[in-house]
Amino acid sequence: MRGALWGLLLAGAAVLPASAAPPAPAVASVSLPAPEGQESPPRVPEETPQAHEARARLHVLREFERVGRRAPTSDKALEAAARRLAREALSEFTTGAPDLRTLTEAVSDSGAADPSPKVLVIRAWVRAHAIETFLARTDFNDERVSHFGVGVAFLGERAALVLLVADRKAEVLPVPRTLAKAGTEKRVCGRLVPPLRAPQVFVTRPDGEVEAVALSRAPSGTNGFCALVGFDLPGGYTVEVVGQGNAGPEVASLFLVQVGARAARGGQESQQEPTTLAEARAALYERINTLRRAHQLPELTPDFTLEDVALRYSTRMATEGFFAHIAPDGSTLTRRLPEGTRYVRAGENLGLAAGPLAAHFGIEHSPGHRKNLLDPAFRFMGVGVAFQKVDGRDQAIVTEVYTAASPGAALPVDPVSDVYDALARHRAALKLPPLVRSEALEQLARGHARRALSQDEPSAGDGDPSPLHERVFSALPDAGTASVDFFVVGDPGAVPESRSLATATYTRVGVGLVRGNSKRFGQGQYWVAVIYAAVP
Numbered sequence: 121m122r123g124a125l126w127g128l129l130l131a132g133a134a135v136l137p138a139s140a141a142p143p144a145p146a147v148a149s150v151s152l153p154a155p156e157g158q159e160s161p162p163r164v165p166e167e168t169p170q171a172h173e174a175r176a177r178l179h180v181l182r183e184f185e186r187v188g189r190r191a192p193t194s195d196k197a198l199e200a201a202a203r204r205l206a207r208e209a210l211s212e213f214t215t216g217a218p219d220l221r222t223l224t225e226a227v228s229d230s231g232a233a234d235p236s237p238k239v240l241v242i243r244a245w246v247r248a249h250a251i252e253t254f255l256a257r258t259d260f261n262d263e264r265v266s267h268f269g270v271g272v273a274f275l276g277e278r279a280a281l282v283l284l285v286a287d288r289k290a291e292v293l294p295v296p297r298t299l300a301k302a303g304t305e306k307r308v309c310g311r312l313v314p315p316l317r318a319p320q321v322f323v324t325r326p327d328g329e330v331e332a333v334a335l336s337r338a339p340s341g342t343n344g345f346c347a348l349v350g351f352d353l354p355g356g357y358t359v360e361v362v363g364q365g366n367a368g369p370e371v372a373s374l375f376l377v378q379v380g381a382r383a384a385r386g387g388q389e390s391q392q393e394p395t396t397l398a399e400a401r402a403a404l405y406e407r408i409n410t411l412r413r414a415h416q417l418p419e420l421t422p423d424f425t426l427e428d429v430a431l432r433y434s435t436r437m438a439t440e441g442f443f444a445h446i447a448p449d450g451s452t453l454t455r456r457l458p459e460g461t462r463y464v465r466a467g468e469n470l471g472l473a474a475g476p477l478a479a480h481f482g483i484e485h486s487p488g489h490r491k492n493l494l495d496p497a498f499r500f501m502g503v504g505v506a507f508q509k510v511d512g513r514d515q516a517i518v519t520e521v522y523t524a525a526s527p528g529a530a531l532p533v534d535p536v537s538d539v540y541d542a543l544a545r546h547r548a549a550l551k552l553p554p555l556v557r558s559e560a561l562e563q564l565a566r567g568h569a570r571r572a573l574s575q576d577e578p579s580a581g582d583g584d585p586s587p588l589h590e591r592v593f594s595a596l597p598d599a600g601t602a603s604v605d606f607f608v609v610g611d612p613g614a615v616p617e618s619r620s621l622a623t624a625t626y627t628r629v630g631v632g633l634v635r636g637n638s639k640r641f642g643q644g645q646y647w648v649a650v651i652y653a654a655v656p
Contacts, residue, residue: 326355426502561630
């Protein structure tokens with residue numbers, strides 16, 4: 121039961137040279153034709169949806185026991201979601217499987233938070249045929265499953281049976297999925313299921329912005345999490361919990377919260393999935409840049425080298441049968457990027473679905489992945505898609521790679537000015553006044569950068585008898601406070617934002633830069649010291 125729909129997403133960001141995968145959901149749909157001719161369908165003894173659900177649950181448990189695997193737990197929330205999807209299978213999505221949004225809403229509204237439940241949908245024109253078809257299946261016990269839910273619905277003589285199965289990665293305490301009005305806060309707490317660790321909580325707001333929510337406390341040790349999430353705008357929110365696994369970051373939990381009235385779902389516009397790599401790249405590049413334009417961010421430029429990196433990795437995952445940021449040999453995005461290229465910052469999103477657009481839809485609607493899409497530091501992108509058939513169904517594995525610098529770009533003519541320009545962009549984005557360039561601070565920063573490179577240690581002391589901050593106050597007697605940032609980067613024009621840069625009281629800045637080779641950080645890196653001071 122392999123295939124694709126939701127939660128097949130991984131988000132990862134790496135700051136190079138030093139710096140959210142759940143299993144693939146499967147979708148199957150079986151439609152049994154009406155009997156030919158004018159005769160009425162054969163009558164069967166009157167039964168209820170509840171009776172069919174009981175038989176289906178027992179079949180699931182027996183099938184796992186038959187192959188010697190631990191039986192999953194029948195989950196009330198997943199049962200409620202399956203019943204809703206079964207009803208809609210007879211009235212709304214009458215062919216195929218439920219679309220991504222429909223599935224996510226059903227699971228979330230039921231109180232569950234599984235990001236990637238696998239779905240089996242069976243429809244029949246005769247009630248008994250649905251349960252009989254399900255009882256004949258033995259292909260849902262070959263994957264890791266911890267919880268499941270079965271739902272059955274009747275409409276006249278027709279019937280639909282839906283099975284949802286999930287490998288639960290996190291236990292989340294109950295959180296309301298609907299709020300009457302904005303301006304409230306809710307605590308999202310729970311624990312990751314080992315081996316996941318290092319939980320992070322992300323939220324996509326109704327305006328499309330993504331924010332990482334600070335953890336306030338850990339109720340269950342190192343795997344526990346608790347975050348106070350604010351719902352200050354009306355509309356839909358997506359809450360996501362990401363954990364660090366052996367194969368990289370994984371989406372452990374995802375659910376929706378609606379503040380105020382939910383807009384009518386309406387008929388979703390059907391979209392034709394691309395069937396070639398060229399078509400897929402064109403469609404996805406347009407989607408990505410449309411999203412960035414909506415958020416007043418620079419568009420990303422397609423890059424041939426990044427396209428090659430992305431395509432090679434999608435093809436490798438399809439060929440070797442895995443889906444994760446970390447490959448079976450332990451290699452990561454850092455190793456997949458070519459040596460010697462000017463990468464400062466890189467990110468990777470992975471998606472798997474019936475088609476490239478469906479895979480990217482899931483990426484866009486996952487806060488951790490959306491954070492990569494909206495990263496203002498990124499300037500270039502490359503997309504690779506591997507098309508394949510799994511159990512007779514179409515499947516597309518999408519890899520999206522983003523970087524702040526173009527591979528093989530020429531060295532900057534004036535790297536110091538590039539750093540100042542980057543600092544100015546960050547300050548403007550924060551709506552803070554520009555910093556005044558200080559020659560005295562520049563001189564101190566240059567010396568600090570040279571000594572750090574010579575010691576191959578950014579945080580190393582410089583050997584001067586007077587500490588750096590004392591020399592800052594000596595050079596600028598009117599300074600009230602001062603701080604220093606240090607970066608080892610491949611592109612001086614993409615230094616990241618820092619806490620010091622975001623401090624409104626700082627008014628003066630000095631940049632010192634030196635380029636050299638390092639055993640720790642590689643060849644040809646820029647060692648950049650930035651000193652800030654608050655001068656009235």
